[in-house]
Amino acid sequence: MKEHMVNIPKTLESNADQDIPETRQALLTGERAEFFAHDRHYVDTIFDDGESPLKHAHNVMLESSSFKWKYPLWYCRNIDAKYCTWFEMARAGVWYTDHITVENSTIEAPKNFRRCHGVALRNVDFVNAEETLWACSDVTLDNVSAHGDYLAMNCADVKADNLRLVGNYPFDGARNVEISNSRLISKDCFWNCENVTVRDSFISGEYLAWNSRNVTFENCTIESLQGLCYVDNLVLRNCRLINTTLAFEYSSVDVDVHGTIDSVFNPASGVIRADAIGELTLDPERIDPSATTVITANVTER
Structure with a gap:
């Protein structure tokens, strides 16, 4: 493991004006490899062969790093991930986590983001979005592509721009949803929803928006x-x-x-x-x- 000090971004919660440790080009293995990590920057780091490597982490930056095993980010807060990869076995990757930003990343594993608050995803590809973004709130999706069923079930306060989805049953039970400039290829989209607005988008699929209330489509x-x-x-x-x-x-x-x-x-x-x-x-x-x-x-x- 190679380590030296870097400056933490102002966006993280604490120690904003202090130097924090940087872990670079490390291969971290074993269960809970970096349990309760905080105020740390990981660069070009591989988390492999062990569950829950960053469980209970907070104030953590991840850059050009990869997760190869299950449950990497549970019960976390203030996470900033850029140019990262969740491989297929990094299943159920981000659960019970508050205030996470993921940018320019690829997520191959299903069942990601469950019961999280304050989720910002920009330029993210979900290769298998099955059962992803369940029961999350305060969610922003900007230039996100997703392939898989049951995206965003029971989510609240969602804003999406340029969402490209191929998958059935998305947004079931969601509320306060705004979508623009998007393409949704999906059967049973927006079922059991409340307060949905979709603008400047294309939607194709059977049984659209059944059993919902306050649903608006514009242009x-x-x-x-x-x-x-x-x-x-x-x-x-x-x-x-x-x-x-x-x-x-x-x-x-x-x-x-x-x-x-x-x-x-x-x-x-x-x-x-x-x-x-x-x-x-x-x-x-x-x-x-x-x-x-x-x-x-x-x-x-x-």
Whole structure:
């Protein structure tokens, strides 16, 4: 292990004006190899062959370093990781950790980030995002790509820009979510959610946003089979619905769509504006047709 002193960044919690130890080009092995580490900078360091190497760490910087075994960052706080790699066996990598920033890094392992607060991810690739970002709060995703099911279940206060997701069931049970400039290829996205706003994005997947409330799409292109159903207060502004059928069942809606909606099926109430609707179903045995106003290019129906 090679060690000398460096200056800790002002962003970390304590000892901001003091020199801190730097560990460089080390191979650290064994369970809890750096247990309770604090006020330390790791550079070009490999954590391998041992669980929980940085458990209970705080005020730690990681640069160009790698995790190769399970549970590397649990019960930590004030972690700054740049140009780092979580390899496939670094599973369940960051749990119960507060105030962590990860930049320009690759995370191959699944089940990362669980019950964390204050998570900032910038320029991060999740190779296997299965069951990642569960029950986290105060989350920022900036230029993040993810492949895997059940991303961000039960998260709160999430802001994402340029999120590129391929995976089903994301954001189930999430609340206070803002997404912009993103592409989501996902079935059952935004189920059981509250207070979701998506802007300038593309979403493709079946059964979009069921059983949610206060969901808004602005300037979005959406493809969905039987999507946007069972939503309380669904708003679409300046959107396009392509290859979208059986939309809005039992939803209260304020919809402004450019182009054609292939089919609308038993909305509960509200207003639907579109250039055209291929097939409109308002079944009086299921809903009150008079509660919904439908406005197309040449016809207004109640």
